[in-house]
Amino acid sequence: MNIGIVCYPTFGGSGVLATELGKALADKGHNIHFITYQQPVRLSGFHTNIFYHEVRVPTYPLFDYPPYETALASTMVDVILNNNVELLHVHYAIPHAAAAYMAKQILAKQGIKIPVITTLHGTDITLVGKDKTYSPVVTFSMNESDILTAVSENLKEETFKNFKIDKEIEVIHNFVDVQRFHKRPVDAFRKLISPKGEKIIVHASNFRKVKRVEDVVATFLLIQEKMPATLLLLGDGPERSHIEAKARECESHDNIKFLGKQEQMEDILPIADLFLLTSEYESFGLAALEAMAAKVPVISTNAGGLPEININGFCGFMSDVGDVEDMSKNALYILKDEETLQQFKTNALIQAKKFDIENIVPLYEALYQRVI
Numbered sequence: 282m283n284i285g286i287v288c289y290p291t292f293g294g295s296g297v298l299a300t301e302l303g304k305a306l307a308d309k310g311h312n313i314h315f316i317t318y319q320q321p322v323r324l325s326g327f328h329t330n331i332f333y334h335e336v337r338v339p340t341y342p343l344f345d346y347p348p349y350e351t352a353l354a355s356t357m358v359d360v361i362l363n364n365n366v367e368l369l370h371v372h373y374a375i376p377h378a379a380a381a382y383m384a385k386q387i388l389a390k391q392g393i394k395i396p397v398i399t400t401l402h403g404t405d406i407t408l409v410g411k412d413k414t415y416s417p418v419v420t421f422s423m424n425e426s427d428i429l430t431a432v433s434e435n436l437k438e439e440t441f442k443n444f445k446i447d448k449e450i451e452v453i454h455n456f457v458d459v460q461r462f463h464k465r466p467v468d469a470f471r472k473l474i475s476p477k478g479e480k481i482i483v484h485a486s487n488f489r490k491v492k493r494v495e496d497v498v499a500t501f502l503l504i505q506e507k508m509p510a511t512l513l514l515l516g517d518g519p520e521r522s523h524i525e526a527k528a529r530e531c532e533s534h535d536n537i538k539f540l541g542k543q544e545q546m547e548d549i550l551p552i553a554d555l556f557l558l559t560s561e562y563e564s565f566g567l568a569a570l571e572a573m574a575a576k577v578p579v580i581s582t583n584a585g586g587l588p589e590i591n592i593n594g595f596c597g598f599m600s601d602v603g604d605v606e607d608m609s610k611n612a613l614y615i616l617k618d619e620e621t622l623q624q625f626k627t628n629a630l631i632q633a634k635k636f637d638i639e640n641i642v643p644l645y646e647a648l649y650q651r652v653i
Contacts, residue, residue, distance in 0.1 A: 282649055283312045283365050285357065287381065288372040290321040294567040295402035298432070298455055299372040300324050305458075305642045307331045314360050318349070322544060334360050350376040350383075357384035361395055367653050368396045370645075371426075374406065375415055378422035385425075396652035399426040401450075403564030403585075406440050420444045427652050433586030436564040451648070454589070455565045456641035459633055462574035466551040474552065479509040479536070480616050483553040483577070485546065485568045486560070488518030495520075496559035496605050498528055498537065500580070503609035505533055508616065512537045515549065550575035554622060555612055561602050563587050573597075573633035578625035580612045590636065596629040 284306060288299035300323040303313040307330035315321060318336045336356045338347040357380065360366060369384070371377035378399045388395050399422070406419075423429055423446060430451045431437040437450045475481050482501055486492040494514070501512040514524070514537065521539070528537045543549055550556075556572035558581040563569075565586040569579045573590070579597035581587050591597045598611035615625050 282653065283314070283367050284649065285314045285316055285360060285366045285369045286372070287316045287353070287357070287369060287377045288321065290317045290319045290324075294455070294565070295373040295400075296321055297323055297567065298402070299370075299400075301456070301458065301638065302370075302642065302645060303331065304328070305638050306646070309642070309646075312364075314364055314366055316353070316356055316360055325544075332364070350380045353377070353380040354383040354387070357381065358387050361388060361393070366395070368398065368649055370398045370400065370649075372400045373402050374399060374419050374423060378426060379418050382422050382425045396427040397425075398428045398430065398648060398652065399423060400453075401429070401431045401436055401440060401564075403432070403436060403562075406436060406443065406564075416444070420446070424448060428648060430648070431564075433565045433589050435586040435589065439564075439585075453641060453644050453648070454636055455567050455570060456636050456638045457567070457570045457574045457633055459574045459630070459637045462547045462550060462571055462633075463576065463630060464547060464551045467548070470548075471552040474513065474538075475511050477509060479511045480504075480554045481511050481513065481552055482555045482557055482612070483513045483515065483550065483572070484557045484559075485515035485543075485572075486518070486558075488516055488521040488524065490520060491561045492518075492520070493559045493561055493602070494524045495527060496603060496608070497557045498524065498531070499605040500557055500559065500608045500612065501537070502531060502533060503605060504612050504616070505536065507613055510536065510616075513549070513553070514539045515541070515543050515546070517542050546571060547575065550577055553577045554616060555580060556597075557608070557612075558582070558587070559602075559605075559608065560584055560587075566590055569597075570633060570636055573629040576626040576630045578615050578622075578629050580608050580615075590632065592628075592632060596625060596632040 286303045289296040300321040307313045314332045316334045336353050338352045369381050371381045381397045432455045484497045556577045556579045558569050563585045581591050582602045583599040600607040
C-alpha cells in the first residue's frame with residue numbers, strides 16, 4: 282500500500298508513535314509518505330520505502346500567523362496526486378484532521394476518493410481540542426473521518442464525554458518495539474551514573490505542567506532519605522527551568538541530573554532501576570511502556586489510561602495524583618531487595634510484550650484494508 286502519514290515531528294508521544302508505525306509498515310513492504318513541517322525526530326537513516334515531504338509555509342508581511350493548515354492541505358493534495366497515495370492516516374486531530382478533510386474535498390472534485398483515518402492521542406482531545414476556539418472544527422473533522430481511533434479506552438471515553446461524536450471510535454493501543462529497548466545494560470555507563478552502586482531512578486517527559494515533574498523530585502527525595510539513589514530527568518520543556526531551580530535548593534541536588542532531550546532512550550533506560558511518571562493525566566503513557574520494555578518497573582499515578590498498562594503490584598504500582606508519600610513507599614518496596622526488584626523487572630518485560638509492535642501493527646494494516 283501507498284500510505285500518507287501526517288504527524289507532528291517532535292518528541293511528543295503522537296509523533297513518536299506515528300514515526301515508529303511508519304517505519305514498521307515500511308519494513309513490511311508498504312510505501313510510507315510522511316507529510317509534516319520538518320523531519321520527524323525518530324526518522325533517522327535511509328529507507329527505500331520511506332519518503333519525507335516537507336510542508337513549506339511562505340511568510341508574507343500580511344500574515345501575523347502563517348496559514349500552516351492551508352499549506353498542509355495543499356501539500357497533502359500534491360503528495361497524493363503524484364505518488365498514488367491510497368489513504369491518509371493523520372495523528373493528532375489539531376490541525377491534521379481538518380486539513381485532511383480539506384484535501385479530501387479538493388480531491389473529490391477531481392473524482393479521487395481518498396480515505397482518512399484519524400488517530401487521537403490525548404491532549405488534542407483532553408486539553409487543546411476542548412477549547413471553544415477549536416472545538417467546532419475538531420468535532421466536525423473527527424466526524425468526517427472515515428475511521429476514528431484512540432490509543433486507549435480512557436481516551437475513547439473522554440472523547441465521547443467532551444465532543445458530540447456520531448461514529449464509533451476504535452481503540453488500538455500504543456505500542457513499543459520491545460526488541461529495541463530490551464538491551465543488556467552497559468556496565469560502564471551505569472558505573473558512571475552511580476559510582477557507589479546507588480539505585481538509578483528515571484523520569485522522561487516534555488516538562489509541561491500536566492506532567493507534575495515537581496512530584497517526581499519530591500518522590501525521589503523521600504526515597505533518598507531511606508537509600509542512596511540518583512535521579513535522571515530526561516526531556517525538556519516549559520517547566521524545566523523551574524524544576525532545575527527547585528532541585529538546586531535541595532541538599533541532594535548533586536544526585537539530580539538533567540540530561541535534556543535524548544533520542545537514544547534505548548541506551549539509557551536499561552540502566553535504570555525504576556521509572557517515575559507522576560502525571561496529572563496520560564491518555565496512555567508511552568514513556569512508561571518504553572521503560573517496561575527495557576525491564577524497568579514503573580511507579581505512576583492512576584490517571585487517564587495508565588491503569589491500562591501499569592498493573593498494580595505486578596510491573597509497578599499506581600497512586601493518586603500528588604500522593605508522593607505513597608509513591609515513595611511503593612518505590613521503596615520494589616527497591617528494598619534485589620530479589621523483589623528482579624521479579625518486578627521480569628514482570629515489566631512480560632507486560633510490555635503485550636503491546637509489542639509485532640502485535641499492534643497488523644491491527645492498523647487490517648484497518649487500512651477496510652477503507653481502501
